Amino acid sequence: MANRGDGAKKLAAEYFRQLSEAGETEVYLPPGDVRSLRGERTSRSASPAGPAPESSAAATASPADAPRADSTMKTPDTAAAPSASTAAPSAPDIPEPEIISAKFAFSSKATTSDMFAKSAGLETCTTLEEVEARAVVCQNCELAGGRTNVVFGAGNPNARLLFVGEAPGRDEDIQGVPFVGRSGQLLNKILEAAGIERDDVYIANIIKCRPPGNRTPFTNEIEACIPYLGRQVALIDPRVICTLGLPATQTLLGIRGSMGSLRGKIYVEGNVKVIPTYHPAAALRDPKYKRPIWDDIQLIKREYEKA
Ligand code: SF4
Structure with a gap:
């Protein structure tokens, strides 16, 4: 059954796909967000031993590493580069100018x-x-x-x-x-x-x-x-x-x-x-x-x- 986490992942995957198609090669995220996208536990829910120390590289994610918006892509390890689809992406929330x-x-x-x-x-x-x-x-x-x-x-x-x-x-x-x-x-x-x-x-x-x-x-x-x-x-x-x-x-x-x-x-x-x-x-x-x-x-x- 789909849960809210799956929905957020799909939205993130769509967002990364749009960035990739716009020519972006890197995005910068807080380390905790990178772990969340990878399906890892965040510090709040980590084991008593605590999370592994952050490295600066952990805070960098590539759009090509993002999980694709299909249910078979659970982690970046199995993710492929976003497709070169020309379909119009849905517009993300745009701040009111x-x-x-x-x-x-x-x-x-x-x-x-x-x-x-x-x-x-x-x-x-x-x-x-x-x-x-x-x-x-x-x-x-x-x-x-x-x-x-x-x-x-x-x-x-x-x-x-x-x-x-x-x-x-x-x-x-x-x-x-x-x-x-x-x-x-x-x-x-x-x-x-x-x-x-x-x-x-x-x-x-x-x-x-x-x-x-x-x-x-x-x-x-x-x-x-x-x-x-x-x-x-x-x-x-x-x-x-x-x-x-x-x-x-x-x-x-x-x-x-x-x-x-x-x-x-x-x-x-x-x-x-x-x-x-x-x-x-x-x-x-x-x-x-x-x-x-x-x-x-x-x-x-x-x-x-x-x-
Ligand atoms: S004004 Fe100058 S730049 Fe514009 S078309 Fe004429 S020659 Fe070319």
């Missing part, structure tokens, strides 16, 4: 002093193809001289969920498609693990041509290029926008701040929500960013499904 009433820089209510309001004549373009045709011949900033391709954007032109990153990297410049390099592959894994189809969303950057050496775009380059994104947002008309990284977050929200202070919140204007998270490249540089990205993606998925 702060809701902030915002005035987005790309809003139709933006003033003429806002950079998005400088439409560069793109308001006459009524389709994404027309906007792209203008972008591919654009010489409005010095990045035009170093590009192989203009990376305009890709995905569902009627997407309810739009991802906005910073700028193309080397692979994107070569292929002319956003998020196809290592960051894009990680983003794909995260979306797949969250049950979000990449083909259902639209992905673009605030800058359409690759900055040399993948440096952060200069303000004058963002100002020159942002009308393209502004027109893309207007035509796609998404309900949820996920900004990836600080330049995209600050540009779309029109406010300053660190990613740590800007993420974990939902910014709302009318029927549009902006939810910032770290750029996947941050997680490639430092795995500590994987967890907050995963938490933010759960939030984005929830709002996307409501939209």
Whole structure:
């Protein structure tokens, strides 16, 4: 007969599977929790001789070591690596984020002093193809001289969920498609693990041509290029926008701040929500960013499904 312990184990196994599919290789747990997951007695119920001394390694568990959510997997000794299932995992409990009433820089209510309001004549373009045709011949900033391709954007032109990153990297410049390099592959894994189809969303950057050496775009380059994104947002008309990284977050929200202070919140204007998270490249540089990205993606998925 199933008991509460089995239920908790299944939930833990599902949670570890999601982390693994998001690219996580290690999770850190209190030693007592590790023993509980392994089916060992905790100190409260240990024999009078007491538990074995903790080693620091005992507090580290790998998602690949987690018991799978089937009744035959009782201990990590018999557990196999989580499957590469693409089924949408159930959303874990998501802490209620702060809701902030915002005035987005790309809003139709933006003033003429806002950079998005400088439409560069793109308001006459009524389709994404027309906007792209203008972008591919654009010489409005010095990045035009170093590009192989203009990376305009890709995905569902009627997407309810739009991802906005910073700028193309080397692979994107070569292929002319956003998020196809290592960051894009990680983003794909995260979306797949969250049950979000990449083909259902639209992905673009605030800058359409690759900055040399993948440096952060200069303000004058963002100002020159942002009308393209502004027109893309207007035509796609998404309900949820996920900004990836600080330049995209600050540009779309029109406010300053660190990613740590800007993420974990939902910014709302009318029927549009902006939810910032770290750029996947941050997680490639430092795995500590994987967890907050995963938490933010759960939030984005929830709002996307409501939209
Ligand atoms: S980065 Fe944008 S503004 Fe600069 S040349 Fe490319 S498309 Fe034009």
